[in-house]
Amino acid sequence: MKHLxxxxxxxxxxxxxxxxxxSEGPVGIFESLSLETPIDNGTEAFAxxxxxxxxxxxxxxxxxxxxxxxxxVTGETWSKVAGTPTGLYAxxxxxxxxxxxxxxxxxxxxxxxxxxxxxxWSDVVTDGISTMAPDSLFFLNSTVxxxxxxxxxxxxxxxxxxxxxxxxxFATAAFGLAPSGGRVKALVHDGATxxxxxxxxxxxxxxxxxxxxxxxxxxxxxxxxxxxxRGAADVVATGSSGSVAVWNGSAWTAxxxxxxxxxxxxxxxxxxxGGTVVLVATRxxxxxxxxxxxxxxxxxxxxxxxxxxxxxLTNFQTTLEETSITKLYYDSVGTRLFALTxxxxxxxxxxxxxAWSGWNRE
Amino acid sequence: xxRPSIRAIALLAVALxxxxxxxxxxxxxxxxxxxxxxxxxxxGDALLSFRLGxxxxxxxxxxxDGSFDPLNLGPGAAFSLSYMHFVARGFAIGGELGGLVxxxxxxxxxxAAPLAFRASWHFVLSPFEIAPTVAAGAVLQRLGELSHVxxxxxxxADWLWRQSADWGLGxxxxxxxxxxxxLDYPDSNRLGGFLETTLTATYHL
Numbered sequence: 001m002k003h004l005x006x007x008x009x010x011x012x013x014x015x016x017x018x019x020x021x022x023s024e025g026p027v028g029i030f031e032s033l034s035l036e037t038p039i040d041n042g043t044e045a046f047a048x049x050x051x052x053x054x055x056x057x058x059x060x061x062x063x064x065x066x067x068x069x070x071x072x073v074t075g076e077t078w079s080k081v082a083g084t085p086t087g088l089y090a091x092x093x094x095x096x097x098x099x100x101x102x103x104x105x106x107x108x109x110x111x112x113x114x115x116x117x118x119x120x121w122s123d124v125v126t127d128g129i130s131t132m133a134p135d136s137l138f139f140l141n142s143t144v145x146x147x148x149x150x151x152x153x154x155x156x157x158x159x160x161x162x163x164x165x166x167x168x169x170f171a172t173a174a175f176g177l178a179p180s181g182g183r184v185k186a187l188v189h190d191g192a193t194x195x196x197x198x199x200x201x202x203x204x205x206x207x208x209x210x211x212x213x214x215x216x217x218x219x220x221x222x223x224x225x226x227x228x229x230r231g232a233a234d235v236v237a238t239g240s241s242g243s244v245a246v247w248n249g250s251a252w253t254a255x256x257x258x259x260x261x262x263x264x265x266x267x268x269x270x271x272x273x274g275g276t277v278v279l280v281a282t283r284x285x286x287x288x289x290x291x292x293x294x295x296x297x298x299x300x301x302x303x304x305x306x307x308x309x310x311x312x313l314t315n316f317q318t319t320l321e322e323t324s325i326t327k328l329y330y331d332s333v334g335t336r337l338f339a340l341t342x343x344x345x346x347x348x349x350x351x352x353x354x355a356w357s358g359w360n361r362e
Numbered sequence: 363x364x365r366p367s368i369r370a371i372a373l374l375a376v377a378l379x380x381x382x383x384x385x386x387x388x389x390x391x392x393x394x395x396x397x398x399x400x401x402x403x404x405x406g407d408a409l410l411s412f413r414l415g416x417x418x419x420x421x422x423x424x425x426x427d428g429s430f431d432p433l434n435l436g437p438g439a440a441f442s443l444s445y446m447h448f449v450a451r452g453f454a455i456g457g458e459l460g461g462l463v464x465x466x467x468x469x470x471x472x473x474a475a476p477l478a479f480r481a482s483w484h485f486v487l488s489p490f491e492i493a494p495t496v497a498a499g500a501v502l503q504r505l506g507e508l509s510h511v512x513x514x515x516x517x518x519a520d521w522l523w524r525q526s527a528d529w530g531l532g533x534x535x536x537x538x539x540x541x542x543x544x545l546d547y548p549d550s551n552r553l554g555g556f557l558e559t560t561l562t563a564t565y566h567l
């Protein structure tokens with residue numbers, strides 16, 4: 001019996017260690033399992049990738065995941081688009097939705113903008129930014145814009161100026177100054193005024209006019225990472241400090257979302273149960289870990305706790321909970337929401353008129 | 363409950379019934395009748411067993427309303443290490459540490475580590491042995507960020523071929539019942555059930 005006593009003692013000690021090491025979750029384990037929905041493996045080429053953009057053009061979605069990919073709005077299978085520049089990556093795109101898709105290709109040294117009309121690719125002359133490094137395309141208020149930064153030398157490629165370009169050959173530069181601190185991260189239009197996110201500031205004015213974005217205000221959210229135009233003089237900015245700031249036409253008002261998070265983008269979408277919800281994405285940055293996204297009530301700018309407005313809590317936990325999200329894109333025509341992640345591929349979630357389908361891999 | 367779960371439980375019940383019937387025939391394992399040699403396990407003997415095989419999630423009963431929910435787990439791996447000490451001829455008690463790992467339909471990993479006290483009755487039909495067994499203890503479970511400790515009851519049987527005086531090889535079929543209770547969230551209370559089928563190697567110490 002001595003052996004048995006020793007074994008019993010050992011088991012009891014081990015049991016105490018295990019019991020002391022656990023913590024209770026917010027819902028039951030078997031309950032959480034019962035609420036799971038199958039997650040597809042998704043497109044093999046998207047696995048562990050960092051998509052650059054998704055945009056709808058006509059009845060297709062286009063995605064920049066290394067190469068340029070396309071799928072039907074109503075389909076599921078992505079395929080590479082033929083006729084794109086060899087050896088260059090698709091890094092940004094903008095579309096008028098019906099007749100023109102502009103795509104920026106680059107390999108870091110060579111860059112070109114191509115125009116796709118649905119059947120033929122044509123080159124877009126970019127003489128106006130010949131000395132600049134193009135970064136992002138935007139289509140707003142019937143105009144295509146290209147943000148670009150000037151770098152000092154190839155060996156020391158710090159951005160020394162940032163501009164928004166439009167017009168023929170992208171020759172019109174809308175910034176009236178040459179600020180340092182990186183390139184333009186977002187550009188939106190509230191129906192009357194353009195807003196451009198750059199460093200810690202938001203520049204406002206007319207982006208189609210030379211020097212038209214000279215005015216700037218600091219929202220007080222750290223580095224401004226994303227902008228959302230909800231209506232006239234109603235613009236929201238996300239920032240690196242973990243706060244959003246709301247512009248009412250005369251001043252920014254900051255609201256803390258999570259001071260331990262690096263907010264990366266935002267989008268407003270329909271909410272389960274009615275109304276809308278603003279999704280605020282987070283990304284990993286430095287010591288700040290990714291937390292997927294927050295659901296934020298746009299009437300109070302407070303976080304909704306239960307994560308039940310665009311998916312179930314279990315669906316969120318099994319998909320994007322701790323994922324670094326670099327961009328969000330909502331297509332109101334196809335009623336599909338995309339989450340572009342940093343290293344975990346492309347995810348989407350479809351609005352079915354009254355409820356969301358839940359997140360799944362593309 | 364889905365049909366595969368019902369079928370698996372039915373199969374398990376048949377196996378246990380067969381085990382019980384066999385055990386009834388060999389009610390006195392010490393009798394040397396020629397057909398049933400003397401049970402070689404005497405008080406003071408001990409068995410060390412290693413098991414490795416498959417585990418299946420079969421049952422997810424919602425205790426708040428009595429409905430059956432899907433457990434949404436695929437086939438997983440099960441393993442265990444046990445030490446059994448004979449306190450009477452053919453009857454042993456001891457303990458066991460094990461594990462069950464299975465992937466969910468959403469890509470999460472469910473892990474259960476039961477730590478249990480066990481009793482087993484060993485019936486010998488040389489060179490074969492059947493050992494009905496029951497166990498009770500605690501099981502640590504983990505799913506993503508969720509973790510919980512609950513009681514566990516396990517019952518089944520080891521089906522062994524006595525390869526030598528020291529070694530026995532065979533199969534274990536065992537059903538686990540885990541009442542998962544959340545005092546603060548009674549709607550989350552569930553009764554989970556798993557079937558373990560493992561290859562067994564037993565060493566007679």
